[in-house]
Amino acid sequence: xxxxxxxxxxxxxxxxxxxxxxxxxxxxxxxxxxxxxxxxxxxxxxxxxxxxxxxxxxxxxxxxxxxxxxxxxxxxxxxxxxxxxxxxxxxxxxxxxxxxxxxxxxxxxxxxxxxxxxxxxxxxxxxxxxxxxxxxxxxxxxxxxxxxxxxxxxxxxxxxxxxxxxxxxxxxxxxxxxxxxxxxxxxxxxxxxxxxxxxxxxxxxxxxxxxxxxxxxxxxxxxxxxxxxxxxxxxxxxxxxxxxxxxxxxxxxxxxxxxxxxxxxxxxxxxxxxxxxxx
Numbered sequence: 001x002x003x004x005x006x007x008x009x010x011x012x013x014x015x016x017x018x019x020x021x022x023x024x025x026x027x028x029x030x031x032x033x034x035x036x037x038x039x040x041x042x043x044x045x046x047x048x049x050x051x052x053x054x055x056x057x058x059x060x061x062x063x064x065x066x067x068x069x070x071x072x073x074x075x076x077x078x079x080x081x082x083x084x085x086x087x088x089x090x091x092x093x094x095x096x097x098x099x100x101x102x103x104x105x106x107x108x109x110x111x112x113x114x115x116x117x118x119x120x121x122x123x124x125x126x127x128x129x130x131x132x133x134x135x136x137x138x139x140x141x142x143x144x145x146x147x148x149x150x151x152x153x154x155x156x157x158x159x160x161x162x163x164x165x166x167x168x169x170x171x172x173x174x175x176x177x178x179x180x181x182x183x184x185x186x187x188x189x190x191x192x193x194x195x196x197x198x199x200x201x202x203x204x205x206x207x208x209x210x211x212x213x214x215x216x217x218x219x220x221x222x223x224x225x226x227x228x229x230x231x232x233x234x235x236x237x238x239x240x241x242x243x244x245x246x247x248x249x250x251x252x253x254x255x256x257x258x259x260x261x262x263x264x265x266x267x268x269x270x271x272x273x274x275x276x277x278x279x
Contacts, residue, residue, distance in 0.1 A: 003232055012224055035059070042249065043123065048250050069092065241274040
């Protein structure tokens with residue numbers, strides 16, 4: 001089923017999307033797999049990040065939600081976390097700034113006293129047909145938001161992590177099958193998968209695991225905010241399952257990677273693509 005044509009200003013607001021993405025608000029059921037853990041999720045206000053925040057809370061984790069400026073979406077997500085009986089901490093700001101990344105980790109430590117899971121999920125993309133159309137500043141901002149922020153977050157978080165902790169990066173099917181119209185974004189997603197593989201080897205002896213998730217087309221605010229309306233309407237129709245994924249369909253993989261059930265999964269890139277293989 002295709003979406004109607006629509007467009008928003010970046011970064012996009014979930015409440016204004018048609019149809020509203022399903023982040024598991026009514027459907028996700030937890031089973032205590034993250035009881036007692038504390039998680040940091042960037043881009044946790046909407047889309048995949050919201051679905052992960054809701055799932056983590058219902059699995060028993062306290063959650064810090066980092067977001068850019070989408071206050072209404074962030075407060076809505078925090079409501080679901082608190083409704084699950086867990087602590088929700090909202091941190092607003094631009095993760096392209098290194099100091100803000102360090103501030104996020106400091107806030108998590110002051111609120112939770114521990115960091116068991118870091119999910120680097122927030123991302124920026126824009127659609128362009130040629131390199132000449134891509135402003136230098138946009139290229140730099142895409143890498144600062146998608147890759148450099150992950151570095152600064154992980155660098156600040158790792159000293160606080162104990163054996164059993166988990167680092168998860170949101171990569172993409174674009175890490176393996178790059179879209180020519182998303183060249184900067186695709187390059188960052190390959191870098192995220194590569195960085196997670198390095199972290200897995202670097203910190204394995206400390207019992208800290210690192211993995212990336214590679215989503216295919218998923219219906220999130222990033223889509224109407226960064227693609228032309230005609231592409232929005234066809235978004236997801238090209239995959240074997242014939243539709244865009246819903247954020248809630250990604251949440252179980254993030255839960256597995258954060259949980260003790262994933263204790264021997266490290267250095268992996270897990271595809272959730274609707275049928276498109278990655279190598």
